[in-house]
Structure formats: C-alpha cells, structure tokens
Amino acid sequence: MITRLIRRTTKPQARGGFDRRLLAPMMLGSILNPVNSSIVSVSLVPIGAAFGAPPSQTAWLVSALYLATAIGQPVVGRLIDLYGPRRLFLLGSALTGLSGLIGVLAPNLATLIVARVVLGFGTCAGYPASMYLIRSEARRTGHESPAGVLTALSIANQTVAVVGPSLGGLLIGLGGWRTTFAVNLPLAAAGLLLGFLRLPKTHPSREREGAAGLDLPGMALFAGMLISLLLFLMEPGTGRWYLPVLMVVAAAGFAVRELRVAEPFIDLRVLGGNVPLLLTYARMLLVAVVSYVLLYGYTQWLQEGRGLSASQAGLAQLPLFLAGIAVSTATGRRAQVRGKLLVGAVGQIAVCLLLLTLQPDSPVWLLIVIAVVAGVPQGLNNLALQNAVYHQADPERMGSSAGLLRTFLYLGAMVASGANGVFFGARADTGGMHGLAWFMLAIAGLFLAITVVDRSLSRVGSSSSS
Numbered sequence: 001m002i003t004r005l006i007r008r009t010t011k012p013q014a015r016g017g018f019d020r021r022l023l024a025p026m027m028l029g030s031i032l033n034p035v036n037s038s039i040v041s042v043s044l045v046p047i048g049a050a051f052g053a054p055p056s057q058t059a060w061l062v063s064a065l066y067l068a069t070a071i072g073q074p075v076v077g078r079l080i081d082l083y084g085p086r087r088l089f090l091l092g093s094a095l096t097g098l099s100g101l102i103g104v105l106a107p108n109l110a111t112l113i114v115a116r117v118v119l120g121f122g123t124c125a126g127y128p129a130s131m132y133l134i135r136s137e138a139r140r141t142g143h144e145s146p147a148g149v150l151t152a153l154s155i156a157n158q159t160v161a162v163v164g165p166s167l168g169g170l171l172i173g174l175g176g177w178r179t180t181f182a183v184n185l186p187l188a189a190a191g192l193l194l195g196f197l198r199l200p201k202t203h204p205s206r207e208r209e210g211a212a213g214l215d216l217p218g219m220a221l222f223a224g225m226l227i228s229l230l231l232f233l234m235e236p237g238t239g240r241w242y243l244p245v246l247m248v249v250a251a252a253g254f255a256v257r258e259l260r261v262a263e264p265f266i267d268l269r270v271l272g273g274n275v276p277l278l279l280t281y282a283r284m285l286l287v288a289v290v291s292y293v294l295l296y297g298y299t300q301w302l303q304e305g306r307g308l309s310a311s312q313a314g315l316a317q318l319p320l321f322l323a324g325i326a327v328s329t330a331t332g333r334r335a336q337v338r339g340k341l342l343v344g345a346v347g348q349i350a351v352c353l354l355l356l357t358l359q360p361d362s363p364v365w366l367l368i369v370i371a372v373v374a375g376v377p378q379g380l381n382n383l384a385l386q387n388a389v390y391h392q393a394d395p396e397r398m399g400s401s402a403g404l405l406r407t408f409l410y411l412g413a414m415v416a417s418g419a420n421g422v423f424f425g426a427r428a429d430t431g432g433m434h435g436l437a438w439f440m441l442a443i444a445g446l447f448l449a450i451t452v453v454d455r456s457l458s459r460v461g462s463s464s465s466s
Helices: 002-009 020-042 044-050 055-083 086-105 109-120 126-141 149-173 184-198 204-212 216-234 241-259 266-274 273-302 310-316 318-331 339-357 364-392 393-423 430-453 456-461
Strands: none
Touching: 020 044, 020 055, 020 109, 020 126, 020 149, 020 273, 020 310, 044 055, 044 109, 044 273, 055 086, 055 109, 055 126, 055 216, 055 393, 086 109, 086 126, 086 184, 126 149, 126 393, 149 310, 149 318, 149 364, 184 241, 216 241, 216 393, 216 456, 241 266, 241 364, 266 273, 273 310, 273 339, 273 364, 273 430, 273 456, 310 318, 310 364, 318 364, 318 430, 339 364, 339 430, 339 456, 364 393, 364 430
C-alpha cells in the first residue's frame, strides 16, 4: 500500500523526480523508534513479573528511551544539517543493534534500562535524516517533494507504532519478552546495509563547514536543561525541588549562549519569531500525552484491569492500526492541515469519553469501538503536524527542526508515563484508568482550543505557502 502511494506521486530520478532509492533507508530509519516505543507496551507486565518489579519501576523502560531520544533528536538533527545524514544514520543503526544485544543478555532490570538508553540514542538519526533528505531532494530537483513521500513516512510510523503491541504480543508468545529486544538485531543489520549502499556521501567541503558550525556548549546546556526537566517529570515531588532549579539555570545559560554565538545549535531569534512553528511544537506535546497514555496506560489496563493476556491486549489494539492507516491513506495527499487537526482533536475527546465507560467486564465490542475511534486522530494528527513542520521550518535547519518536533513528542510521552505512574500506582485498575481518562480529556480540550485559535494553519499546504 505504501509503495503504491509513493509510485502515484513520484517519478524516477532519471526524469528529475524524487530519488526512490532513498525511500527504503528513510522508512526503516524513521520506524526504529516508534516500533520500540510501542512494542514494549505489552512487555512491561511480563518483564515486571520476571524481575519482581512493580509498574513504577518498569515505567523506567519507557522513560529511559524517551529521555535519551528527547535529548538526542535535535542534537543529531543539527549534526545532520551540518554533516549530512549518512554517517549519523550508520552510527545510529549500529547503536540500535548493540541495544538489542544488551537486552537479550540482560540479567536484571537495570541492564534493560541501559539497553533502552542506548536504543534511544541509536534511533535518533532516522527521522531527522528522512526530513533532511526530503528537503534536499526538493532543492536538487527544483520541485517540492511529492506529498506521497511525507504521507508514506507518516503511515510507516503509524503502522509500526500501532501494530507494535500486536507484534510484541506475538513475539512474547513465541519466545518470551526478550524477543522484543532481539527484534532490533535484524533491523539494525538492514539499516547498516541500506545506509551504506543508498545514502549519499557528504562532500569534504561540507564537512569543514559543519565543523565550524558545531555549537557544543549549546548542545550541552540543552541536554542539561532537558535531563533536569525529564527526571523531574518521571517522579515529581517536593523532595526533588532542585531539578526544576537546575532546569531554569541551564535554560538561562542556553538562552544566553544561543543569542550570542554566531552559529547557534538552535537559533532562538528565528525560532522565537516563528510563532506558528512554536504552536506546532506545543500541539505535538499535547497530542503525544493523549496518544501515549492510550498506548501504555490503556494497554496495561487491558492486561491487569480487564484480564487479557499480552497477546490478546496486542490484538485489541489492531483495529486502531487499521483505522489509522485507512485515515492517513485517504487524507494524506492533501497538504492542508487545519481541518485534519480539528477532526483529530474531536476524535481524541471522543476516545476519552469512551474510556470513562470502561469496567472490568467491559464487552469486547466496546474495546473494538475504542480502538477504531482512536485510530481516527492517530491517522490525522501526526501526519498534519509533520506537514506543518515541513512548511513552517527554516529549510537550512530542517534536520534540527524535525528533531525538535520529536523532542516535544517525547516530552509528551514523558508526561504520559508520569501520569500512568500517578494514577495506577501498584496496579493498572479501572479506577486508575478513569482518572487517566479525565486527565486525557483536559489535554485534548486544550489541544482543540489551540487549534481553533491558530489561523496561521489555514496557510499551511496552500499554494501560497510553497
């Protein structure tokens, strides 16, 4: 299906169109993080049982990945802007394979958390590299890259993100939870092969220019700011007051540095003047909170609150995958985003209201309805936000801008992970699921409000904006 979509909207390279040889590494690189984000959702309960760890401890398997990725995405994106995608893509693929090996051999939960940190850094290159290549192909051909490429990227990410629980349940049924880490070994090997054979080499002069524009102090301050924030979000409390203080200090130092340096890591002057892009980042954070509470919290409730097995919980999410793909395919060729975001916001509110009706003996048909309704915003929001960044960001900083979009996604995922811990505690029961649903409803309402008031969205994807 993805291949047919691309063929309808691209031309062979020889005829001056998008170079199709880039599609395979682009797709593979961009799905590495989503597949590992979603596949672990059905692994948390069996991993906890294996090591005698409650949900508050296994939640670190989620948090560790997002902590590493939230920091690494814009950093690696900036390196891609400066050096090109090939070297970073190959390094990321190698780290992904290493994380799989560590996970397969891990003797305890702490080692598994280390594996997830390595995985987080390893999967940082795929998405910003893909967005960089789309923009560079547009520059090479003199034409905007076809909408089908962005749509195919979005569909590929949604496919693996939503099919991940089903795949994870199948793998656990076949060989236990360690198979959900082992899956990264063949994926990494494929990434190394495709990256080596198909990604363009960087010209030496570009490497010299990149070295001159590498803002290491800015990157370090950015990392310190995010580490402090995310560690606080993982376990908020008055006893950890020093973390917000450290975040504010690092943020102040980062702002001073970026406003004074000639080649900043993140150009705050340009970013601060680009209000539509900032609102897109905010929307991504809100969308991610709802999506990841649904992915992790709801999946855990299916197992502990509803009594399904890991395999059954994964299958219960399958209608979400089918609905999301259908919606993305039907709407993907339209670059306009405002209507998609409005419908997506209403869809998230509808899902939250349905979650409030859940009971320990809820019928299977209700679980199917929830998954189908959730697939509508899943198919609309991510695609629309991806298109928005492509049109709103500075083309010369496409890699870092795409990385920042993912950073806000993982900030939202971290908020979701913290919310799961707060509302569930020792067990994912129905009362906790209802509390999460009210929390999600507030976030979805805020997302709808921001989308309604943002009139700049009507220009995204229109002929005047390109």
